[in-house]
Amino acid sequence: MSIFGRIADLFQAKTHKLLSSLEDPNETLDLSYEKMITGLQDTKRHLADVVAQQQSLHRQIGKADAEIAEAESDARTAVTADRDDLARAALVHKQDALAKRRTLDEALAAITPQVQKLVEYERRLADRIEQFRTQKEVMKTTYTAAQAQVKVTEALTGLGGHLGHTGDALRRVNEKVEGMRDKADAMGHMLEAGVLTDQFDDRSASKRELDVLKATSAVDDELAQLKASTTKVIPPL
Structure with missing residues (x-):
């Protein structure tokens, strides 16, 4: 295959993919129905x-x-009046009318099947459209x-993008919460041990240490x- 043929195939494939991504099945069905x-x-x-x-x-x-x-009637009237010339003219008119009648009959015979076909085609097309409408x-x-269903599944699994980073966010927040809890516990122990001091406690360091010793002794x-x-007292034997 030539380079131009490959380019044409690639362009056709890309175009088909783009059109497929842009095509909305609902709109396609409605458009097909409108065309029908x-x-x-x-x-x-x-x-x-x-x-x-x-x-x-x-x-x-x-x-x-x-x-x-009318031509036949005129011919009879002319014959009765002994006017052969008028009778002849009336009969010529009759022949012309008969020729015209035959032409009209031929035209009618030709158009009648067309009418019947169109009536049948219109009926079948209307039935087909009604079936398509239901299927649509x-x-x-x-x-x-x-x-x-796809959107809900994507949301739940994180494939859709809306909740895609929710799991990571929860993990990061949980790590921060645990870290903050550990820090709070450590600071509490340090406060109890006297490493950290309460800024609202006006006792001296020695006084606080003595209070701790007193509490421990108590x-x-x-x-x-x-x-x-x-303690149970064991009675002598």
Whole structure:
């Protein structure tokens, strides 16, 4: 394959991919339905034109029959009056009307099948459009439901972009919370140990240390008393 052929294939593939990404199935279905409706309307207009021609032929045939009948009547009247010349003229008029009648009959015979075909085609096209309309609505509903399901799934799994970084954000926040909790615990221990001082505590460092020792001593004394009170006395043998 030549380089130009490969470029043409690549361009066609890229164009097809771009058109596919831009194409909305719902809009495509609606557009196809509108085109079918337009085709049906065109068919109805053609049918109306042909039917109008058919009716016109029927009217012209009626006029030709009236001319034939009138010519025959005129010929009889002329013969009764012994006017062969007028009778001949009336009969010539009758022949012309008969020729005209035959031409109209041929035209009517030619157009009648066309009318029947157009009527049948219009009926079939209307049925097809109605079937397509039903299928279109079903397909649009199915596509919309599937599209919604895809969007929800993308949101839940993070593929859609809206919640794509939510999991990472939660992990980062959790790490910060744990880090802040550890820092708070450490500072609490340091405050208790006297490493950090309370700025609202106006005691001196030595006073605070003595208070800690007193509290520790009080706890030790209370613990010794508790142990003494719970010690069982073993009776002598």
